[in-house]
Amino acid sequence: MNSIKKHWWKALAVVLLLYTFAFSFLVPLSSTIKSASPSSLEVGKNAVVLIGYNTEFEADENISISLEYDHKTLVCGTEIKQINANQISVNFNIPDSLPSKILHLRMSTSNFSSFSPELIKAFGITENQDTSNLCIVNAYNSSADILDIPNRLQLNETIRNLMFHVPMWFTMMVILFISFFYSIKYLNTFDIKYDIIAREAVNIGLLFAALGLITGSIWAKFTWSEHTDLFTTKGWWVNDVKLNGAAITTLIYVAYRILRNSLQEEHQKAKISAVYNIFAFVLMIVFLMILPRITDSLHPGNGGNPAFGKYDLDSTLRMVFYPAVIGWILLGIWMLSLKKRFFNLENKLEND
């Protein structure tokens, strides 16, 4: 009974991480339209082929496709013809005046309904702010609530990385805060066991920083470098505020390790590295808070990019993102407690 009271959070960490892995690798992405060819239409009749992802168009009778802007249906698709499971051809009759040149595509079938913002552009029209529904579309009720992960235009399958990349940084910050806290505690008591915790927390924090850098680098390579018009970099690293912050953090704590290694006497080592840890951590937090405010970032929540919660993180992702964050943080703390026990035993053996 006592051990359950003491160790329940480790079981919780295991359960949450298993749930995270299962959810993020097994749940399919939602069906949606990924591209249209041609994507720029002209006034009059246009035949467009829509290419979907995870869709099953074949033998589906109840398909309706429409173009809309500002919640008003403008053009209804006619002569819908299935080509294969992922392709469908449709005709759009574009009138000569529309409220916007950039249009959103809405589609509903018997299996799913999808909304692809800014997929279609209409050229040669005059922009006219008349906002009434131009046609009525009979939307089919897509059957039941299927559990799926949102399918965004740029992100595609990489959206699964959200459950790994973002929690790494959260965990790193929590672990580094623990290190900072125990450094203060060491300077108040000069008890070497607090220094062991501070030191091992930095090591684990660096591990999570490395994992965050690797997952982030892979993510950046497959999203930012291929699709953004604003950004022309093709590499694994882009010049972004958050990336610079991550690099600074990693450099500071590598420097902390080097400082420790260049000192010999145990208490001197503990004292001086605690001073540097506190000095560097406070300044790092201030910089991480200030820097994104003065420059733009590609990350959500900065420089005009929508933050989490606006529409990046819908309720399905929330269902697994928060458990993932808690699971990874608990795992980090678990690792730290193992390290602490190991080095305390080692200390004991040396002193005996």
Next chain:
Amino acid sequence: MFVKQIVHLLKHELLIEMKQKHFISSIVLYIVSTIFVCSLSFTTIAETSIWNGLFWIIILFSLTNAISKSFLNENSDKQIFLYTLINPRALILGKIIYNLLLSIALVLISFFVFNFFIQTEGLDNMNYGLYLIAVVLGSTSISSTLTMVSAIASKTNNNIGILSILAFPILIPSLLLSIQFSNLAILGGTVEMSAQFIVFLSLINLLIVILSFLLFPYLWRE
């Protein structure tokens, strides 16, 4: 008493500087020769932002060189003598103020030498008053960080190498702020436009001084 100790320390530092003129002249020579090497490789820099960035990099390295000696040239006998006489907090504040004055002097010298050797177009709109504020605020945060970190680094054997790896990651953000701020001054910005830079840099400087003030006594007598 506390202020008296700081004033005394400042006088003491100045006296040592006057006695060992070779130190300050070696730093000035370092700055001049670095800028001369740059001028040989560039002569004219078309873009003002590159010109400005180069200037800040030269400042960073020359200040690192100048301040790295602030805790090094005190041998252990003299340290014991100082420890018995004065408050550690007075010592660190004295060192920070002295290094600040030294670095402002060095930065002004390097600004004139840099302007003399390396030309750039597009300085017509430059707001010299604002640029001076940027340089003073930026070099304040560089010199105060370096003072505290050199106190840490002086405990190790490899002083200058450890100083740069410990200090540069902490310095990158305030250096970035200073570079952006001075770029704005070159483009002819006003004080109102750069209010957030002034506020952020002053806050960072204040924070560095407070942290040094709180933490330095723990480096004491090590």
